[in-house]
Amino acid sequence: MSFREAQAAVDQWVGQFEQGYFPPLVNVARLAEEVGELAREVNHQFGPKKKKAEEPPGSMSMELADILFVVICMANSQQIDLDEAFGQMMAKVTSRDADRWTRKAR
Amino acid sequence: MSFREAQAAVDQWVGQFEQGYFPPLVNVARLAEEVGELAREVNHQFGPKKKKAEEPPGSMSMELADILFVVICMANSQQIDLDEAFGQMMAKVTSRDADRWTRKAR
Amino acid sequence: MSFREAQAAVDQWVGQFEQGYFPPLVNVARLAEEVGELAREVNHQFGPKKKKAEEPPGSMSMELADILFVVICMANSQQIDLDEAFGQMMAKVTSRDADRWTRKAR
Amino acid sequence: MSFREAQAAVDQWVGQFEQGYFPPLVNVARLAEEVGELAREVNHQFGPKKKKAEEPPGSMSMELADILFVVICMANSQQIDLDEAFGQMMAKVTSRDADRWTRKAR
Numbered sequence: 001m002s003f004r005e006a007q008a009a010v011d012q013w014v015g016q017f018e019q020g021y022f023p024p025l026v027n028v029a030r031l032a033e034e035v036g037e038l039a040r041e042v043n044h045q046f047g048p049k050k051k052k053a054e055e056p057p058g059s060m061s062m063e064l065a066d067i068l069f070v071v072i073c074m075a076n077s078q079q080i081d082l083d084e085a086f087g088q089m090m091a092k093v094t095s096r097d098a099d100r101w102t103r104k105a106r
Numbered sequence: 107m108s109f110r111e112a113q114a115a116v117d118q119w120v121g122q123f124e125q126g127y128f129p130p131l132v133n134v135a136r137l138a139e140e141v142g143e144l145a146r147e148v149n150h151q152f153g154p155k156k157k158k159a160e161e162p163p164g165s166m167s168m169e170l171a172d173i174l175f176v177v178i179c180m181a182n183s184q185q186i187d188l189d190e191a192f193g194q195m196m197a198k199v200t201s202r203d204a205d206r207w208t209r210k211a212r
Numbered sequence: 213m214s215f216r217e218a219q220a221a222v223d224q225w226v227g228q229f230e231q232g233y234f235p236p237l238v239n240v241a242r243l244a245e246e247v248g249e250l251a252r253e254v255n256h257q258f259g260p261k262k263k264k265a266e267e268p269p270g271s272m273s274m275e276l277a278d279i280l281f282v283v284i285c286m287a288n289s290q291q292i293d294l295d296e297a298f299g300q301m302m303a304k305v306t307s308r309d310a311d312r313w314t315r316k317a318r
Numbered sequence: 319m320s321f322r323e324a325q326a327a328v329d330q331w332v333g334q335f336e337q338g339y340f341p342p343l344v345n346v347a348r349l350a351e352e353v354g355e356l357a358r359e360v361n362h363q364f365g366p367k368k369k370k371a372e373e374p375p376g377s378m379s380m381e382l383a384d385i386l387f388v389v390i391c392m393a394n395s396q397q398i399d400l401d402e403a404f405g406q407m408m409a410k411v412t413s414r415d416a417d418r419w420t421r422k423a424r
Contacts, residue, residue, distance in 0.1 A: 021121035036248015142354015
């Protein structure tokens with residue numbers, strides 16, 4: 001699935017409903033919520049924090065997908081093309097950080 | 107660009123360097139950082155918080171792409187296929203929330 | 213209760229246990245978790261996002277206190293005096309932002 | 319300084335200005351911003367992420383104090399007494415987690 005197909009799939013889903021996309025500040029709060037759930041899951045799997053017994057086992061892949069969903073909602077509501085944004089970001093990262101890390105010896 | 111191509115592009119970039127992917131807790135902190143930058147940008151564009159004069163104009167699309175980058179790093183480092191995760195999440199959302207919102211009248 | 217008493221109360225509680233304070237990156241993840249819970253509660257009370265039926269009613273005051281707890285843990289683990297930090301921050305805010313907002317007419 | 323004095327100091331500062339407190343969703347975004355800055359600082363001090371050369375050295379104590387400021391703004395704007403909330407939270411933590419960790423041998 002491409003970024004554009006994913007954006008279209010979310011738009012088709014959200015577009016069915018009268019409520020439409022949430023305002024940007026609401027989506028920031030949703031994103032904070034989803035990042036919090038991912039943080040909880042990562043702490044559970046990789047950190048010292050024990051889950052409470054009543055908490056169900058979680059899944060990093062589902063938490064990452066939930067974050068993707070909110071990112072796509074924000075992009076769609078602002079007419080942002082994530083394909084283009086991703087390309088620009090990668091161009092920025094690969095030029096800016098070209099000397100930031102140690103290249104593997106060949 | 108597909109999710110798989112994006113994951114491969116990030117993997118090719120990160121794979122050049124000895125440091126490789128960050129541990130999951132470090133990536134959670136990076137994600138918090140990027141979400142914070144998005145929150146700042148959204149507050150600037152849509153909220154009452156005035157940016158300080160010395161702050162450069164930002165871009166929601168770049169902040170969203172930065173979040174995508176960290177999400178992809180976390181997925182790659184855990185061998186998570188975002189294409190599959192996205193599909194599962196959409197199936198969950200569309201069944202769980204089918205009656206949560208008001209459908210548009212036809 | 214003063215900041216110092218609160219820091220001492222948390223230290224007395226944590227100090228009973230062999231695990232002691234979490235490392236800073238773990239506490240960042242916990243903080244992200246607690247901020248996510250606050251965000252969910254705020255969205256529920258002030259935004260358009262309906263809680264799922266099975267979710268219990270929440271409380272902003274408890275979510276804010278949970279954030280305080282993590283902030284105090286991080287401060288304690290780094291020997292940071294929040295009383296002093298708060299004083300410095302207020303001095304910074306009141307000088308930096310003295311002309312940022314509109315003073316009420318007298 | 320007590321929680322109540324800190325809440326009063328912030329209220330006196332904010333109360334001078336026509337804008338008053340931000341709405342809760344705006345404060346959630348500000349909190350995400352401040353948590354992001356703390357996360358960046360923690361990653362810089364304790365993680366593998368190198369700061370860019372142009373970034374000034376930071377301070378965990380100032381980032382924690384900035385978080386306190388937003389927490390107090392949210393509490394004040396909702397008439398929440400943090401002293402009371404902190405007491406209730408500590409009572410909850412110390413009863414709920416009494417057997418969660420390993421007590422030190424005497």
